[in-house]
Amino acid sequence: MLYREAGQFKASYQEDSQIFPIRQDRVGFIALLAFFFLIVPMVASQYWLQAILTPVLIFSLAALGLNILTGYAGQLSLGSAAFMAVGAFATYNFMLRIDGMPFLMAILLGGLSAAAVGILFGLPSLRIKGFYLAVATLAAQFFIVWVLVKFPWFSNYSSSGVITAQEINILGYAFNTPESKYLLTLLVVTVLALAAKNMVRSTTGRKWMAVRDMDVAAEVIGIRLMRTKLQAFAVSSFYCGVAGALYAYTYLGTVEPEGFNLTLSFQILFMIIIGGVGSILGSFLGAAFIVLLPVFLNIVLHSFVGAALPPGFGSNLELMIFGGLIIFFLIVEPHGMARLWQIGKEKLRLWPFPH
Amino acid sequence: MERKFGEVVIDLQNISLSFGGVKALTNISFDVRKHEIRAIIGPNGAGKSSMLNVINGVYHPQEGRIVFNGQERREMEPYMAASQGISRTFQNIALFKGMTVLDNIMTGRHMKMNCGLLSHMLHWGRAQKEEIEHRKKVEEVIDFLEIQSIRKTPVGRLPYGLQKRVELARALAAEPELLLLDEPMAGMNVEEKQDMCRFILDVNDQFGTTIVLIEHDMGVVMDISDRVVVLDYGKKIGDGTPDEVKSNPDVIAAYLGTSH
Ligand SMILES: Nc1ncnc2c1ncn2[C@@H]1O[C@H](COP(=O)(O)OP(=O)(O)OP(=O)(O)O)[C@@H](O)[C@H]1O
Numbered sequence: 282m283l284y285r286e287a288g289q290f291k292a293s294y295q296e297d298s299q300i301f302p303i304r305q306d307r308v309g310f311i312a313l314l315a316f317f318f319l320i321v322p323m324v325a326s327q328y329w330l331q332a333i334l335t336p337v338l339i340f341s342l343a344a345l346g347l348n349i350l351t352g353y354a355g356q357l358s359l360g361s362a363a364f365m366a367v368g369a370f371a372t373y374n375f376m377l378r379i380d381g382m383p384f385l386m387a388i389l390l391g392g393l394s395a396a397a398v399g400i401l402f403g404l405p406s407l408r409i410k411g412f413y414l415a416v417a418t419l420a421a422q423f424f425i426v427w428v429l430v431k432f433p434w435f436s437n438y439s440s441s442g443v444i445t446a447q448e449i450n451i452l453g454y455a456f457n458t459p460e461s462k463y464l465l466t467l468l469v470v471t472v473l474a475l476a477a478k479n480m481v482r483s484t485t486g487r488k489w490m491a492v493r494d495m496d497v498a499a500e501v502i503g504i505r506l507m508r509t510k511l512q513a514f515a516v517s518s519f520y521c522g523v524a525g526a527l528y529a530y531t532y533l534g535t536v537e538p539e540g541f542n543l544t545l546s547f548q549i550l551f552m553i554i555i556g557g558v559g560s561i562l563g564s565f566l567g568a569a570f571i572v573l574l575p576v577f578l579n580i581v582l583h584s585f586v587g588a589a590l591p592p593g594f595g596s597n598l599e600l601m602i603f604g605g606l607i608i609f610f611l612i613v614e615p616h617g618m619a620r621l622w623q624i625g626k627e628k629l630r631l632w633p634f635p636h
Numbered sequence: 637m638e639r640k641f642g643e644v645v646i647d648l649q650n651i652s653l654s655f656g657g658v659k660a661l662t663n664i665s666f667d668v669r670k671h672e673i674r675a676i677i678g679p680n681g682a683g684k685s686s687m688l689n690v691i692n693g694v695y696h697p698q699e700g701r702i703v704f705n706g707q708e709r710r711e712m713e714p715y716m717a718a719s720q721g722i723s724r725t726f727q728n729i730a731l732f733k734g735m736t737v738l739d740n741i742m743t744g745r746h747m748k749m750n751c752g753l754l755s756h757m758l759h760w761g762r763a764q765k766e767e768i769e770h771r772k773k774v775e776e777v778i779d780f781l782e783i784q785s786i787r788k789t790p791v792g793r794l795p796y797g798l799q800k801r802v803e804l805a806r807a808l809a810a811e812p813e814l815l816l817l818d819e820p821m822a823g824m825n826v827e828e829k830q831d832m833c834r835f836i837l838d839v840n841d842q843f844g845t846t847i848v849l850i851e852h853d854m855g856v857v858m859d860i861s862d863r864v865v866v867l868d869y870g871k872k873i874g875d876g877t878p879d880e881v882k883s884n885p886d887v888i889a890a891y892l893g894t895s896h
């Protein structure tokens with residue numbers, strides 16, 4: 282079936298405002314969900330599920346969180362990892378300190394805790410923009426990690442702040458295999474991604490973008506800048522917080538505050554730059570790219586060049602490719618891979634008659 | 637053409653505004669009556685845009701009183717002005733560049749939409765109903781301004797004249813009581829100007845919207861406005877019907893003194 286919009290007339294505004302207005306996209310999306318929910322758990326190896334797919338999903342969620350703030354609401358942040366840390370440690374403490382706390386509820390509360398902290402560190406955005414705001418969020422990055430290390434209460438007095446995630450148990454079912462953890466992660470990420478898509482195509486998202494594109498005009502049509510920016514900080518941090526909780530519970534199992542460092546924040550930023558600033562799909566593409574590139578390079582280097590390489594060559598090459606790509610996307614295609622995908626689709630829509 | 641105007645919608649009394657040492661407005665008073673088209677004219681830098689900025693709360697005058705709908709208002713922020721029914725367009729287009737025409741106009745309607753974050757996340761039931769309901773209203777504005785064919789176009793890709801029209805559409809989507817237009821026809825060709833004039837008159841006629849208009853094209857001003865305020869160096873030098881203003885010696889002097 283050709284990828285076509287022609288012949289699909291929208292008879293109502295309801296049809297026109299669907300989440301995927303083009304039928305092929307709708308079918309494609311359902312097929313994609315079916316593939317990742319049904320086929321992948323059956324065919325993928327434990328290694329792929331545990332070490333690749335689960336982290337891709339978690340980083341996608343964190344990138345999505347940053348994209349809401351930076352790509353949609355236009356507020357730059359370098360503190361994503363710190364908000365993940367808040368989510369992880371808050372979830373841990375809710376599980377630890379409240380008897381019979383259901384896991385999903387703990388994650389929700391963890392996300393909400395991150396949202397609250399996000400609002401706090403979003404306050405400077407009311408006064409400052411761009412580079413200076415980025416520096417202020419940098420303060421959040423260091424301060425939050427410092428607090429989690431400084432006050433051992435957060436890690437239940439374990440040595441050097443390491444926490445070990447409790448077992449996940451939902452309605453009597455224990456999520457302790459790579460398959461089940463992957464599926465749980467996939468479910469949470471899918472639900473939150475759809476919610477994000479819904480937000481950005483409604484008044485909430487339009488207000489964010491209005492503030493991003495022209496804040497004076499936004500204010501003049503009645504948008505309250507303070508409320509809108511803080512809301513974006515809250516939602517963004519919520520997403521990062523949930524990602525952090527999943528990072529601890531379904532991916533690593535044990536985490537320490539220092540794990541949520543500036544490097545991780547930068548990685549999440551690179552994901553949205555490469556994947557696409559202001560794009561939900563881009564958050565996934567960017568996360569997949571950054572997690573998969575080293576894996577891919579490793580395979581290529583091993584099979585073609587073998588052991589003749591100096592140690593560290595692979596990781597250096599990786600850094601060079603990242604650097605090059607980031608410069609490429611910043612200069613040539615600021616909307617990232619998602620935009621390339623969209624251009625491809627537009628070409629396809631006309632193919633094979635480009636005129 | 638004699639028209640009956642209603643009561644005073646906004647009354648500006650002894651407004652003075654300065655930026656540091658620069659006096660942008662000095663002791664200006666005038667009023668705007670319901671349903672009229674009130675023009676503000678004057679040479680460059682006369683303080684016209686500053687006047688609009690005072691009306692919708694972007695600038696706070698150091699002195700003077702503003703009475704809007706019979707109520708004196710204190711320090712007013714732009715969003716409050718918007719919630720009281722004041723919309724505007726800008727001299728330098730201030731559209732949301734990354735969004736489509738439709739989204740820009742829908743954003744102009746946000747004040748009338750009540751659903752919150754959580755229902756937007758679900759986009760089901762009430763939120764969906766609200767979105768569709770307001771989409772219908774927005775489509776009316778789109779039809780009115782004849783921009784159906786560019787609905788889904790990102791505004792950044794549109795030519796200047798159309799961008800100005802989309803900006804008017806965004807302002808109209810809020811169904812304003814008072815509409816402030818800052819040089820809506822600047823940089824347009826004759827045909828586009830005619831269209832814009834027609835739209836402004838239609839808005840005024842069909843929706844009964846009160847309009848304050850800044851315009852440099854004297855022909856247009858004399859044609860469509862009911863009363864004109866003339867500013868020069870931040871001072872009011874004339875106020876009255878187009879004919880009265882045209883024959884005012886101070887106004888003639890100000891205009892002959894500059895290159896208009
Ligand atoms: N935000 C501001 N800060 C400092 N000075 C300002 C500001 N806004 C306006 N002014 C000054 O106030 C005076 C009036 O400016 P304004 O923009 O109101 O003029 P105008 O009549 O709209 O001119 P134009 O026809 O060029 O648009 C000018 O001297 C301008 O430099």
Ligand SMILES: [Mg+2]
Pocket residue numbers: 684685686727818
């Ligand atoms: Mg001006």
